[in-house]
Amino acid sequence: MVNQTIEEPLDAYWLPYTANRQFKAEPRIITSAQGCYLTDSDGRKIFDGLSGLWTSGLGHQQPKIVEAVKQQLQTLDFAPSFQFAHPSAITLAHKIASLTPDKLNRVFYTNSGSESADTATKIARGYWRQKGVASKTKIIGRIKGYHGASWGGISFGGIGGNRKIWGQGMDADHMPHTLLEENRFTKGMPEYGAHLADELENIIALHDASNIAAVIVEPFSGSAGVIIPPQGYLRRLRQICDAHQILLIFDEVITGFGRTGSMFAAQEFDVIPDIMNLAKQLTNGVVPMGAVVCSDEIYQAYMDTDKPIHDVELPHGYTYSGHPLACAAAIACLDVLQQDAIPQRVKKLTPYFESAVHSLQGGKYITDIRNYGLAAGFTIEPYSKSLTQRPFEIAMAMWRKGFYVRWGGDTIQFAPPFIVEKTQIDDVVTALADVLNQI
Ligand code: PMP
Numbered sequence: 001m002v003n004q005t006i007e008e009p010l011d012a013y014w015l016p017y018t019a020n021r022q023f024k025a026e027p028r029i030i031t032s033a034q035g036c037y038l039t040d041s042d043g044r045k046i047f048d049g050l051s052g053l054w055t056s057g058l059g060h061q062q063p064k065i066v067e068a069v070k071q072q073l074q075t076l077d078f079a080p081s082f083q084f085a086h087p088s089a090i091t092l093a094h095k096i097a098s099l100t101p102d103k104l105n106r107v108f109y110t111n112s113g114s115e116s117a118d119t120a121t122k123i124a125r126g127y128w129r130q131k132g133v134a135s136k137t138k139i140i141g142r143i144k145g146y147h148g149a150s151w152g153g154i155s156f157g158g159i160g161g162n163r164k165i166w167g168q169g170m171d172a173d174h175m176p177h178t179l180l181e182e183n184r185f186t187k188g189m190p191e192y193g194a195h196l197a198d199e200l201e202n203i204i205a206l207h208d209a210s211n212i213a214a215v216i217v218e219p220f221s222g223s224a225g226v227i228i229p230p231q232g233y234l235r236r237l238r239q240i241c242d243a244h245q246i247l248l249i250f251d252e253v254i255t256g257f258g259r260t261g262s263m264f265a266a267q268e269f270d271v272i273p274d275i276m277n278l279a280k281q282l283t284n285g286v287v288p289m290g291a292v293v294c295s296d297e298i299y300q301a302y303m304d305t306d307k308p309i310h311d312v313e314l315p316h317g318y319t320y321s322g323h324p325l326a327c328a329a330a331i332a333c334l335d336v337l338q339q340d341a342i343p344q345r346v347k348k349l350t351p352y353f354e355s356a357v358h359s360l361q362g363g364k365y366i367t368d369i370r371n372y373g374l375a376a377g378f379t380i381e382p383y384s385k386s387l388t389q390r391p392f393e394i395a396m397a398m399w400r401k402g403f404y405v406r407w408g409g410d411t412i413q414f415a416p417p418f419i420v421e422k423t424q425i426d427d428v429v430t431a432l433a434d435v436l437n438q439i
Contacts, residue, residue, distance in 0.1 A: 006041060017149075022392075028399060033060035036417050036424060038404060049398075049405040049414050049428050054222060054254045055285025057374075057418040058336055065286050065332040072328030081109070081321040088327035095334050096293060099263050101272045106299035108314075109322035110290035113253035113279035114148025117216070119292045120275045121152055122316055124214035124247045130301040136213045137171055140203055140246075144177040146223035147216060147251050147277075156216055159224060159409075173207065175199050175215075179227050184368040185361050186228070187354050193230030197237045209244035214275075219265030222254035225411030226370045226377030234271040247274040247298075253290070257281035258337055258418055260373040261347030268373075274298060284333040289326035342418045346374050352422055356429045357414065363436045365390060374420070378412045378432075390439070397435040403428050 010024050029041040036059055038046045051057050058065070072088060079086040093107040108123070110116045121139050128136035141147065141156030148154075154162050155169030158177070176199050183190035204212060215237060221227040241248040250273035255265035258281065262268035266276065275298065279290035302313040320326075337343065350373055357376040358369055368379035380391045391407035398405050405428070406413045414428060 026396070035059040035061070036420060044402060046399065047403045047416075047424060047428060049403055049416055051281075051415055051417045052285045053280070053406075054259070054415055055280040055283075057258060057281050058284045058333065058342070059417050059419045062284055062286075062333070062336060064336055065284050065329050068328045068332035069286060069325050072324050076324045079324055081319060081323075082317060086322075086324055086327075088324050088331060089322040092322075092327045092330050092334075095331060096278070096291060099334065099338075100276060100293050101264070101266050103272065103295045103297070104276055104293045105296050106294040108292045108294065109318075109326075110279070110292060111288045111318055111320050111323070111326075112148065112290050113251070113277065114150040114153045115318060116253065116277035116279055116290040116292050117147035117156075117251065118150050118152040119290075119316060120249045120251075120277050121156065121214060121216065123292065123294060123298060123314065124249065124275065126314065127247065127298050127301050128213050130305070133210070135210050136246075138207055138212045139170065139172045140175060140200065140212060140215045141172055142175045142177060142217050142221075144179065144221055144224035144227060145174075145216070145218055145251075146221065147218075147253075161409075173203050175203060175217075177221070177224070177227060178229055178233060180230075183230070185358065186370065187358060188372055189228050190230045194232035194236050196230065197233050197240065200237060200240045204240070204244050204246070209246060212244070212246050214247040214249050215241055216249040216251060218251045218253075219255045219260075219269055219271075220372055220375070222375065222413070222415075223408060225379060225409060226372070226375050226413060226415075228370050228372045229269070234269050238271050238273075249273055249275040249277065251277045253277055253279045254375075257333075258343040258346050258373075259375055259415070261343055261350055263337070263343050282333065283326055283329035284336075286329040286333075287323065287326040288320075289323070289330055346418050349374065349420070349422070349425075353416075353425055356425045359429060360433060360436070363433060365394075365436060365439075374418060375415045376413070378414070380410055380412060382410050393439050394432070394435055397439060398431060401431050401435065403431050405432070 030038045031041050032039045036048050038048050096107045097105040110119050125137050139156045143158035145158040147157045156172040158174045178196050180193050256278050260268040274295050276293045283289045354371050357371050365381045367381050370377045383389050387410040391412050395407040
């Protein structure tokens with residue numbers, strides 16, 4: 001039975017990445033969802049302005065995905081992921097490999113973006129060991145980067161608040177972020193700032209390339225407030241990695257599957273990494289799933305071993321890797337993305353979305369607006385003592401008006417479903433303008 005009523009108090013529930021004290025004073029409880037709308041426990045319809053958590057671009061209850069999961073459930077509800085495969089896992093791996101850039105053909109399943117971050121960096125370190133360079137262990141991330149909440153994710157991620165409470169993490173260093181004063185209110189990719197990639201050279205000079213396994217970046221940072229790479233920046237990172245034999249990992253957990261207007265940001269920005277991390281939109285958020293897609297060369301380095309044939313080449317994996325329900329949801333999701341030409345739809349909508357969000361320039365408290373594809377970030381002028389308070393107040397006022405946008409740090413994030421209509425974009429922007437005037 002699906003529970004749609006709330007009889008118990010909230011106290012047993014410790015919510016993730018949530019201000020629990022605030023939440024329990026003013027709970028936001030979602031009881032159902034359909035298309036671009038959520039319904040809350042008061043029966044209010046709320047526009048889903050963050051596509052779930054960047055997960056649900058095709059809208060909630062997408063009929064083909066729902067049907068595929070139902071059918072899978074009635075056929076094979078679970079198969080052991082170690083030492084066995086099942087048809088949906090094989091089909092999906094092929095499908096993902098056919099969509100990712102040419103050399104990325106080897107798909108390893110995880111259950112989340114965090115697990116993808118851990119998996120990708122383990123694969124990178126192991127790759128160098130396979131090649132006989134065991135000293136290459138350090139991972140270089142970027143300030144303001146987000147790769148998940150696992151020990152790996154928080155170590156090479158660069159969100160200060162996520163790291164300072166935990167103490168020492170994994171061996172990592174960080175490049176500077178690309179949020180420049182000069183680029184405030186740029187539409188799309190800023191022209192200026194590619195030189196920031198050269199900071200990687202300084203980090204390499206400090207640690208020596210012989211100690212660095214990989215660089216991991218989001219093609220554009222999502223959780224930190226939609227930070228778009230300057231033109232030429234990612235290409236420069238690729239060149240530097242190549243020059244020093246360092247693997248490049250793109251965390252496409254947010255940018256993957258259409259959000260940029262191409263299937264992947266690697267294609268949109270024409271820079272191909274060695275490893276690509278996926279999650280979220282992979283299943284339209286319906287069943288938890290992530291994946292790490294590796295180049296043939298990395299895969300082959302593990303297979304070229306003199307271990308006995310029954311020995312595991314990569315001692316890594318999860319009980320739920322390639323869960324049948326997740327695979328079924330993902331196959332259906334990728335079918336819809338392709339058949340309905342969703343990335344192309346996003347590309348066509350982007351200019352409209354861009355003008356709409358930038359129409360808020362000059363609005364009270366807005367100190368920057370950034371956008372790419374169907375993603376926008378607004379920087380909000382902080383109160384003197386609190387970065388988050390004003391974005392929180394804005395997001396809560398939006399919620400009360402029937403719109404979900406996300407607050408995080410000093411930003412508000414807006415990333416509607418790919419199926420959004422222009423009028424719905426206008427409604428969010430109008431509501432945001434009103435809220436800014438009122439608070
Ligand atoms: N990488 C990126 C780029 C993300 O945005 C996120 C989640 N916001 C993650 C990794 C972590 O994903 P998960 O929460 O599924 O572990």
